[in-house]
Amino acid sequence: MSKVKVPVARPVIGAAGKTGIWRVSRPVVDYSRCTLCGICWLYCPDSVVEISEDKKRVVIDYDYCKGCGICSVECPFNAIKMVREEVR
């Protein structure tokens, strides 16, 4: 008799799929304004802002960024613009 398969779900990135396709607008960083203050990282509800290895760049993971626009509103230096995604 077979053992139990207990239905345990496992953590993975993209549990709800590539949530980047949910995006209506895309946050685009203007690196000339960015001070790397980290506020966008702090307030992103989707954990998609990364401060790149060499600490020189704020990188947004567009595969998963839902385009909520919080980073854009909260950036103290107005360094993030929301750009309408093309409706393909």
Place this chain on the structure above:
Amino acid sequence: MSKVKVPVARPVIGAAGKTGIWRVSRPVVDYSRCTLCGICWLYCPDSVVEISEDKKRVVIDYDYCKGCGICSVECPFNAIKMVREEVR
């Protein structure tokens, strides 16, 4: 087809039977001490102390008095004695 009999219980004295037989001791009023202050009436949890029509007497309904002894303890004039019921 018969109508519903809805199982409604109706108020009656002695819903749990003649609770007087539960009694271990019997409260006996010493009318010589009683001032008709009404304290025994006030504190009886079994609603069995009555102040008789002519307002001259405290009457205990022994059919239902459970002999708890509260009246005896609370009577400010020590006018109620608890007397052991005969075990018949």
Place this chain on the structure above:
Amino acid sequence: MSRGEEPDILEISWYGRGGQGVVTAAQILVWAAMLEGKYGMAIPFFGAERRGAPVIAYNRISSKPILVRGSVKKPNIAVVVDSSLIGIFDPFNVVRDNGYLIFNSVERPEVGGRKNINVSYVDAVKIALDIGLVIAGIPLVNMPMLGALAAVTEVVNVDSIVQAVPKVISSKVEENIEAVKRGAREVKRL
């Protein structure tokens, strides 16, 4: 056709009031039977359990394992722990012919028209009070009644009851045993 046809079962009904230890008595009786290599069962009937309120319990005792669990309707023995209950229960009529009726009573009880039964009585209240077995104002009359039962009938020996008491009771064990013994000694047959 009655349960009596299941051979060899003795049925006992206890009639008492909340606080008198009726269920405990029935339980001790099972221990006592077990100590004698018999089987037993103690079946309390629970209503609203209240101090002073009527309580009933049954025993079945047998040399074989007992199967029946229905309530006892025609006991071989009725133990009337509190005679004031006679209006509520009817120990006289339920007991089988040649059965036993055992009363807690100061004096010879009235048995009415019923013939063909063995009646006895014991002043269990006096015994309990003498020994100081009183809880919350209620004399614990169960022990003397157990003693009387053992003495009058052949269900179990008094000794077995004495041995069974500490299996169930953990305080005032000596006094309880004394009460059993006095019940056995002081019971009177009609």
Place this chain on the structure above:
Amino acid sequence: MSRGEEPDILEISWYGRGGQGVVTAAQILVWAAMLEGKYGMAIPFFGAERRGAPVIAYNRISSKPILVRGSVKKPNIAVVVDSSLIGIFDPFNVVRDNGYLIFNSVERPEVGGRKNINVSYVDAVKIALDIGLVIAGIPLVNMPMLGALAAVTEVVNVDSIVQAVPKVISSKVEENIEAVKRGAREVKRL
């Protein structure tokens, strides 16, 4: 053997994203069918409803009462309200031979290898934006798509859609109707 054997049922699948009004469109279509004396059903498939998340809805339209409630697997018509979903849903392959594919798109869509289907497209976003039908940043592209659907296929008339709109929608009714009409007008066949 496919459901198609139940004669006379037209099946439609809508592919869109949360907030684009896909379910509302399907519902209006049933009203429109009803106004034409037909029967209809709008079956939304609900997952976790989220703004922007993929959403699917089905229609069945028939001249007789509709019995089937299972999900639509091979629609006669697929309305792709949001082309970005093509990776997730597969409108090309599901549509039946000689069926219709209607895209919300600025330009001629890529249809890959699929033959045997009628493809058309309309720039619904532009229409919605032109007319000011935007909620929480999302253009309400459902109305132009309904218009396009009615114009390109024979499911219902554009007029019926226009009449059905106020049954379901209570604000900006005029604008919505205008959007339906423009969708019908501006749709392009491949």
Place this chain on the structure above:
Amino acid sequence: MAHKFFPKEEFLLKGHAACPGCGAALVLRHVLKALGARTILVIPASCSSVIAGPFPKSSYSVPVLHIAFAASAAAASGIVEALDKLGEKTFNVVVWAGDGGTADIGIQALSGAAERGHDIIYICYDNEAYMNTGIQKSGLTPYKAWTTTTPRGNPSFKKDMPGIMVSHRIPYVATISPAYPNDIVSKIRKAAKIRGLKYIHAHIPCPPGWRFDSSLTVRIARLAVLSGVWILYEYENGVFRLTGPSRKLVDKSKRKPIGEYLKLQGRFRHLSERDVEELQKLVDERWEAIRKDIMGENA
């Protein structure tokens, strides 16, 4: 003469099934006197389901809906809204629930009804344990008290249920005691006049549950008040007021030592002197908080 100042009619009929000396029966008797015949009782599973007596009889001579343990405040909500919709004008809907039925299993329904503000008088009769099932610890069992599920004393503290209800910002919260029937009647009547959910918490000595002689019910209730263990007060629209004998007890010297209250009860028999001191300290701290509160208000 006491009887002259109280309503005559009895709605708790004699021959009910409460134990001898039951504090719950005594309080219920006065509650019903205070409210009169146009009162519906909603009673969840509890001693009071049994006190009613078995079908087809009832010892309560007002309409009663017996209801499941967790459900009383919700059932009462339905009754109030229905009677209102059906055009009834004057009536009292009273929940009469034990401490378990209030603070444990019933708290969800009570909290919800309080939030919605139905016109209910909710009375918790608090005998400080599940008595109907034979004395098990409830959320209102006092710290260190013996019960059958806490054979060595309750490790938890008694929930401050009236305080929790005050936090619900209902219009009226009060405490009562069987030793003070006049206080009962006046609070109940006041509650009946206020719209919304009124919460009244009664302290209920219980002879078998607390292990004391049935004659001492009122005495123990009184000692609870006079020692400051049970505080008589009311909160009307958030304003706190001590009532009756409790008014004088802010001054610690006026309070009896808690030992007098504890020693009469078998459930506290196992307490050491240290335990008693600890309990005394808790009482004193509670009063100190009250003192500060009152002073703060005066300031």
Place this chain on the structure above:
Amino acid sequence: MAHKFFPKEEFLLKGHAACPGCGAALVLRHVLKALGARTILVIPASCSSVIAGPFPKSSYSVPVLHIAFAASAAAASGIVEALDKLGEKTFNVVVWAGDGGTADIGIQALSGAAERGHDIIYICYDNEAYMNTGIQKSGLTPYKAWTTTTPRGNPSFKKDMPGIMVSHRIPYVATISPAYPNDIVSKIRKAAKIRGLKYIHAHIPCPPGWRFDSSLTVRIARLAVLSGVWILYEYENGVFRLTGPSRKLVDKSKRKPIGEYLKLQGRFRHLSERDVEELQKLVDERWEAIRKDIMGENA
């Protein structure tokens, strides 16, 4: 630089199923950062059951017990006691429940767990309605707010859930806001060090539920604090302390008018000026009570 002062590791994995701009996701992200990997989440029915993503995937990279709506605090009680008995030493058991799962259907379990004092961090993420089912009124929906079951505004007042928990006399009660992540982290870490049940109440702006653009989540959360609608504080062993920006807001002139907060949200769009004034008054009264409290303490 903010990122330097916060733990790096993400336990709320990207690609989760929250709506764009979800305040709950943002707060949970920081809660998990603050607590780290040895944390078990207990999640009752709520948006967070969905945010998790469908089987066999999960967007939470800590162990999670999904549980029935009413059951979270009780399930957590069992987990804590079991882990303790099984010899585990360092772990956090966190209930992560919505306002409905906390103040309505879940309050019985929460109240019971609080009374027993299990070592649980209970976090209520309060988006002020049943969001998972599509925006119905809960016991924490604000007075007059639109929901689908209160199309003309909620007639009831929002339960003071932290106040109710303070009445439970638990060792720690605090409020948090997604606008102040440092405050979140420090309170969560403090809670993790205290034994017993800790209650933390998070204010959670919800774009679809409150009807605002998803980019405004943090701004609205901040306005709630700065207008004094949402007050940041903690109660440690009964001692009250304002925290963060709320410390300065006792002085009314420092507070922003409530209208600034309300006007961004569709759920308050139907309010008249009178309504707004009434709501402003309620906020001011609340602060006046706090002022008195603090003054009382200072005196």
Place this chain on the structure above:
Amino acid sequence: MKRMVLSGNYAAAYAVKAAKPHVVSAYPITPQTTVIEKISEFVEKGELDAKVIRVESEHSAMASVIGAAAVGARVYTATSSQGLLYMYEMCWWAAGARLPIVMGVVTRAIAPPWSIWTDHSDILTLRDSGWIIMFAASAQEVYDMTLQAYRIAEEQCVSLPVAVAWDAFVVSHTYEPVDILDDEEAKDFIRPREEKSLIDFEDPGSLGNLTYPDTYQEMRYDISRAMDNALSIIRDIDEEFGKKFGRKYGGLVEKYLCGDADYIIFLVGAAGGDARVATNILRRQGVKVGICRIRSIKPFPYKEIIDVCSRAKAIAVLDRSSVFGGKGPLAVNIRAALHESGINIPVLEVVGGLGGRDISVEDFLEIFRLVIKGKKGLIWWGLKGGE
């Protein structure tokens, strides 16, 4: 009569509006929520003069309608799945107290794992409780049955609560044309609740007192008799409704081409439509098949089922609910009926469609094929990876 496009849930709300209850009390749960949202809207717009109690849980939802019904009010509530399980104690209470409560149940799978899609396990938990359980298969039937439920519940020889169930999403959220009664028509069909309040200040009584072993059983027997009475009441009211408004469903069961059928599938709920399509297809091929859709789960229509089977060669029973360690709730009852009347035909017991798994026309064709081949016993249908 007015034709509208409504979802199953909205149809329920419109029926409730027509029944004019005094008190509506419910707690949200997907997929029931839109029922109460719509009712709330009616009330706030003044189209329905009822009190809405926005309770804090389903246990309280049922408790509050119990309270209201006990004092004479007409009431409504609705729920699903976990909600039904959470109010389970109170459901038994409602039946034991003989209160004519009407409840909508949008069937949904039971957790864990969480699933919001249709599955009849939830409603079937009520089947011993004393509730009458009717199962509707379209928005129109939801409307009609919800109205009829009040008549059935309030019949003096019944006086039991009635649950009207329908499938999640495929009925609850599916929009289709529904004919709605005019006010006059509704008034004619459904009069105000007659019975006077159980709880009366003039003649006070108590509901629910303790019973000793000498009184309890008779009260249960009374419910059993009321349930038996309901068999004909359900039929009669279906007839009356049919005469008045032109729609009837066959009462306890809806038979489709069963008259001369050799092979019949028994089932409950919305899948009945797809099953009928399969039947049509096979009939066109000359195979005599039929569908018997059980509308009344309680009281269970043994007589009708035996009737239907008396000419059949083999049948299948579809249980759309979890079946663990035994047979499905429908299968077991149908087999029992066959046993009692000595009908010795093969029965294929099919368990499937759980948690929203589609059961399509193709599935029914396949099931018919198996039945025709003589397959019997219990099978799980549509498992990924097979049994």
Place this chain on the structure above:
Amino acid sequence: MKRMVLSGNYAAAYAVKAAKPHVVSAYPITPQTTVIEKISEFVEKGELDAKVIRVESEHSAMASVIGAAAVGARVYTATSSQGLLYMYEMCWWAAGARLPIVMGVVTRAIAPPWSIWTDHSDILTLRDSGWIIMFAASAQEVYDMTLQAYRIAEEQCVSLPVAVAWDAFVVSHTYEPVDILDDEEAKDFIRPREEKSLIDFEDPGSLGNLTYPDTYQEMRYDISRAMDNALSIIRDIDEEFGKKFGRKYGGLVEKYLCGDADYIIFLVGAAGGDARVATNILRRQGVKVGICRIRSIKPFPYKEIIDVCSRAKAIAVLDRSSVFGGKGPLAVNIRAALHESGINIPVLEVVGGLGGRDISVEDFLEIFRLVIKGKKGLIWWGLKGGE
């Protein structure tokens, strides 16, 4: 081995003590209360090293043991009637989550009206939920079965919760001799729970995530298979227990003189003893009668029942639970079994013993007489005033 005089409830408590659970969580309800009182006493005396959670309701009782079991603890809880109904949602949860929880259920009638006496309606509400349900008929069997329940629940091919039921008062509060295992014996029979925690910090996972229609049904099917596995596990463990300690009960059913019986009564629970006495009486008169006491309500022992019936001329089935608008839960399953195997004998369906109504030896004699006379169909037994 040690012989003591114990009530059924105390026997359960002693078995729990022997099983050494980590967490015990329960809420009082008559007639279950003395189980948890006794366990509390063991714990406070240091005789059992477990955590006792004194929860605020049964919903929380089951939730807390679910939490504890999910992280690897062995657990116990117990309840009755309203308590079981109040925790109903969580019972389904426990099974769905595949947690090997053991629960005692002292069967009691469901309110209203209030009644505290035996009636199997409560435990039967669990029969679809995925719980294994065993029913014991004496204090000894309560002890033995509670111990065995842990073995069954924790078997890797089962991993389901197990309820052990027994009748209120006639078993729960009736004192009789019970043989108790020594510590060594118990240790030998019941090892610590093997399975590692579901929830692990090193390899974190989630229990209960949402499932779309494409995954739910397979999880239910797994439970169904586990339940099927339990059929032989229950038998095997009964055998093993019998070999080790000399007591066995026949596994899924206890047959009494069924081998050559012409007439058999099927039943559940304590009335089995009285029924056996009636059997003895009739056997002495030369009438070939037998009793088949069903011990495993879930999984339901169809095979055993068919076996027993294959030689019988007629049978009766006693349902000691409310039966409304249909057939009783036992009757329906037994008839279904007979139908499936083509056994065409008359079945008398008896509903009785509700709310503590006595069913005595005389009653069984009378029922046998009716069966012998060929009476069939459904009757309510022992009604005052007749049907």
